[in-house]
Amino acid sequence: MSADAPQRGFVAQEFENRLSRLQDGMRNRNIDLAFFTTEAEFRYFTGFFTQFWQSPTRPWFLLAPQSGKPVAVIPEIGAECMRRAGVEDIRAWDSPAADDRGIELLCETIVELAGEGASIGLLKGRETALRMPLADFEALKQRLSSLQFKDITGLVLQLRMVKSEAEIEKIAHACQPAGRAFDRAPDAIHTGMSEREAFQAFKILCLEEGVDDVSYLVGGAGAGGYRDIISPPSERKLAAGDVLMFDTGCVWDGYFCDFDRNFAIGEVAQAVQDAHARLWEATEAGLEATRPGACCSDLFHAMAALLPGASSGGVGRMGHGLGMQLTEFPSITPFDRTELQPGMVMTLEPSIDIGGGRMLVHEENLVVRDDGPLLLTWRTPQRMPVIG
Amino acid sequence: MSADAPQRGFVAQEFENRLSRLQDGMRNRNIDLAFFTTEAEFRYFTGFFTQFWQSPTRPWFLLAPQSGKPVAVIPEIGAECMRRAGVEDIRAWDSPAADDRGIELLCETIVELAGEGASIGLLKGRETALRMPLADFEALKQRLSSLQFKDITGLVLQLRMVKSEAEIEKIAHACQPAGRAFDRAPDAIHTGMSEREAFQAFKILCLEEGVDDVSYLVGGAGAGGYRDIISPPSERKLAAGDVLMFDTGCVWDGYFCDFDRNFAIGEVAQAVQDAHARLWEATEAGLEATRPGACCSDLFHAMAALLPGASSGGVGRMGHGLGMQLTEFPSITPFDRTELQPGMVMTLEPSIDIGGGRMLVHEENLVVRDDGPLLLTWRTPQRMPVIG
Missing domain, CATH: 3.90.230.10 (Creatinase/methionine aminopeptidase superfamily)
Incomplete structure (x- = not known):
């Protein structure tokens, strides 16, 4: 390996900048909370970095409010790695669990962060996927039926671009x-x-x-x-x-x-x-x-x-x-x-x-x-x- | 590499067996057409094998009717590789396209294969994800509103297990x-x-x-x-x-x-x-x-x-x-x-x-x-x- 390799990882300011640009875009679009399920967005906004995404067993949820720091709602197995990435607010559940794949905890956290009737931004457009069971997403929408779900694909693509x-x-x-x-x-x-x-x-x-x-x-x-x-x-x-x-x-x-x-x-x-x-x-x-x-x-x-x-x-x-x-x-x-x-x-x-x-x-x-x-x-x- | 390595790939019978077990399960559950978007299911049911899934740009759709062979609705870039996998019925579209990410062609093909009012089986449960834009899936459901979408996660997990x-x-x-x-x-x-x-x-x-x-x-x-x-x-x-x-x-x-x-x-x-x-x-x-x-x-x-x-x-x-x-x-x-x-x-x-x-x-x-x-x-x- 060459001696002139750049520093690994990023300084904390990098993630602050990324989050701040996201939050500016959320304010412009009246989005109260951004919701992510995918590897690239977890890593982009928090630095959480693991090959473990190859295991399809567990879903992972990241919530970014319009102001303040992101909140990770994740399986316990990732908590230590997430802590090391610098995320302070981690809500972890034991996974796999018999029935609940984190939806209970996710719903509670969304309500706590955004309240009833809030606008939730998520990735629905080009080049995106929903990395969680569709049935769970449907259940979440039903349980939190006062929420508005809005597509923020354009915003996130522009940021990451x-x-x-x-x-x-x-x-x-x-x-x-x-x-x-x-x-x-x-x-x-x-x-x-x-x-x-x-x-x-x-x-x-x-x-x-x-x-x-x-x-x-x-x-x-x-x-x-x-x-x-x-x-x-x-x-x-x-x-x-x-x-x-x-x-x-x-x-x-x-x-x-x-x-x-x-x-x-x-x-x-x-x-x-x-x-x-x-x-x-x-x-x-x-x-x-x-x-x-x-x-x-x-x-x-x-x-x-x-x-x-x-x-x-x-x-x-x-x-x-x-x-x-x-x-x-x-x-x-x-x-x-x-x-x-x-x-x-x-x-x-x-x-x-x-x-x-x-x-x-x-x-x-x-x-x-x-x-x-x-x-x-x-x-x-x-x-x-x-x-x- | 050792001389005793097994044969690469699979004989055609392997895919016939897998499809036939899927179709038995579909008949038992009154599913007319199975719909897949994910790498593992494409490969399991057709042998389509490429690392190109790492590119998030293009969605891929596989349809398996209750009897007969599977139909691939895929971006043109994958057609040659899919043909080599042995899939005969390939409906390809130019991708990326300005607006349509294959949904037009997918809708037509679903109607042709299953008809109005059919039951579509898809993966919505544990360990699954929807590898296509959620907005496109919602548009598809709206356009084909007479269709019933049913979860076949249990069936597919049991087969692959x-x-x-x-x-x-x-x-x-x-x-x-x-x-x-x-x-x-x-x-x-x-x-x-x-x-x-x-x-x-x-x-x-x-x-x-x-x-x-x-x-x-x-x-x-x-x-x-x-x-x-x-x-x-x-x-x-x-x-x-x-x-x-x-x-x-x-x-x-x-x-x-x-x-x-x-x-x-x-x-x-x-x-x-x-x-x-x-x-x-x-x-x-x-x-x-x-x-x-x-x-x-x-x-x-x-x-x-x-x-x-x-x-x-x-x-x-x-x-x-x-x-x-x-x-x-x-x-x-x-x-x-x-x-x-x-x-x-x-x-x-x-x-x-x-x-x-x-x-x-x-x-x-x-x-x-x-x-x-x-x-x-x-x-x-x-x-x-x-x-x-």
Whole structure:
């Protein structure tokens, strides 16, 4: 691990700022209490950080009043970890319990914090999910029938979309070991390995170079391109003429990088190298279009102009926000009019149809600065590196 | 990777069996169409397997009629991967789209498959979540107001709880490389390393030994025990007298192992070794109580009898089901009357309070066979291995 790694975690002020921005938005929207059930929002507003969310058994509830500190209504197993995150008001219940999955305690706490007839803000819109049993949510609405439930997805997406300097440092840092792993890949991977063996070798490189987790690694290989970009590796052996692509979401201190690299296995057809060069140029055009005030759709059109036939494989966008999740709001699409702001961290991810049901994609990561984009990845070479 | 690895994936018959058991249950409950939004159910009923679920942008919908094959209503980006999984009827939409997140297509497809007034089964109960925007679900209910939505959580948990031989093979296989990594840990970890460095070294061991992913690794170290069991590693350096615990969910072909090991850093107090021995004995008692027809609560009481003061740190249970998810239904609690059946894969996970806010946990994995438990992990030694 490199010596120049940023500080882990965040200073308390970071969470105070996030909460204060949330509460400003709540006041503007007349929301008395914000209600969250999802990992990203728990971590964003409190620093509560655990892989234990992978266990589906227990729901977790976070309440943020319009003023004052957040209150966690959580299973007892998380209380110590939550205390360490700095949350002072923790209401814990024994879980699993025979019948009640925390709803009793949650209802009491909502009434205490917000009172009858209050407006409760929750996430109901794009890119959200309800991470609690739907029956419990319905029961809660019935028990607290005087409450108004309002969607605050827009507010929360807007908050999370602009990263603090401390967040940017973490994403930037996650890109470094992943980038070094990509640079070392030609030494660790060779013709005749299966896709799966190549994936395993690459995961070990990423860990050796200092990522915390290789949480996401998809890609594939095929003669002159690949058929989709979300599949796990197959047992197929890498052969001359293949293009091998790794798309990795490596995590450092809870923040993702998300970029990919293509490799030529031996010699690939000139048309394939040309297609890769066009993706490279499209990414340049995307970078040139990136500045505060430009819209996501401007970036899309700048890239698409260099890619006749444009997006293939149903990717549906040419990049997206990036941070605590592998992909975040907004999306680089023809219709997303979200304006770029300094501090937004984005991927540029153009794709190209190369015929025969095959495609190439390419992805880099950047942060929007006052004067334009700052790359967090180092640019892939215009010509794909060759693996022997 | 070992030469005796089972076959990857499943034969088509596996999915036919799962669907047929679901459809039997649907007929018994007068459910016309089952509706799923979650990764585990997609994969269980179709074999659709991708890490892309980590991107929150797109919802995915699976419909299973009371007879006939399942229909996937999914974003175009997943269509190729879904086709490869063997699903024939795929209705794909371009995603992200400006407004419609697939609800138009989903509504049409539901009406086509089930008709007006049909009963739609969905997951609303324990251990479930709604992985789609709540606003979209509410819109769907409003548009299709003649439909009845019924909870089929019990049915699906019961189906998934009993594993096929092919599933058991995968879980058993996931335990092997993780077990070898635990055996090698004393050679790779030493006093003076930070917890984080120890975690990284252990993850690399797991990958070298042949797991696909170290999807879950929590634990910690502390003088004579640890304070909670869900935290990520700290920068604290391992010191003589510590107990170091790794609890790992390693994945092989989409199936988890979930077990832990405790290590003594140098010499630990005799009382701590004694506490570990009591956990070991409690696990033995749990194994002895494991047989078809016994209840989860029987296993709890068998283990708790040897652990005065019983569960600490709010763990709330002494084991759980295991499979495609790190933890699955049922739970080993005093109140869970679920009867063990042959083919159920479970963890036994007793915990003990050792005073001063510190605890020890221990976990093994087993499959229930006609004549009792078959261990999938090899038993930890009664005395904690020492790391120098």
